[in-house]
Amino acid sequence: MTSIAFVDAIGRQFRRPVLGASEYVELALLTFFFASLALVVRDDSQIRVGLFADLYKPRLAAIERVFTGVVETLVLIGIAYMIFDQAGRLSRFGTVTYFLKIPVAPWVFGAAVMCVIAVWFGILNLTKLKPQPTPRPHALPEGEN
Template structure:
């Protein structure tokens, strides 16, 4: 019963949170998709306007920067939950059984600490931007909401990493996971 697909104990944290996690992941996926669609559309309009009509969109550069940041932070929780980060598998063969679960626990715990710390720092920065009324140069678009979105994305990524840590902890103590 060491297989995670058949062992109900291995899936308990995700089953318990299945519906809320699925809803959040769907909403974030849709938001990221819409942001990417808007970014592609504005880039296409900007390029056509620039090269064919000598009339580029004056706000395209600023909106591209903000949209790219938003896309990254909206996607981060889903990427974390699915364990789709860029990884280097130099020592994959060195870990098996319980050692693989221990490695996953250490990595997930470090991710919780790192993304949680960054979320708190970004939230503080967003509060400072809001307090001072910082805006973009051309459109005068407030920066604070985008930074708040980044902080929320990092916070959700920390929560996703916590789910992974719990799964690794359960795998570590599950019978039949090897040594």
């Protein structure tokens, strides 16, 4: 993807751009993004922001982890549904890329499948949640309110 963009940028300076370079880059970006989404969910390495997460008691921290995991998985299900729906529309209309005349629907179906794989990893992560995570160093003791 980077090589195509680089060669295309140099070629434009000499009025010889790579034909269809933007489409190659777009399709590669689509593939890499959704493949990496599945890998990020598999490794449970999403970015999470908790304002006062270090101050939670262990029980509240466990509830927050479960709630966050469920919401993340539900959002991934929604995204997968929307992508499958879009792929179906693109297939029905016979949408092709402008320059290369490649059908777009198979690429979007591939993205949807990778999103379903991410959903699967999200569900597996929910089953691996520990009910009592280890307390953080700044967490309030169990007896304090």
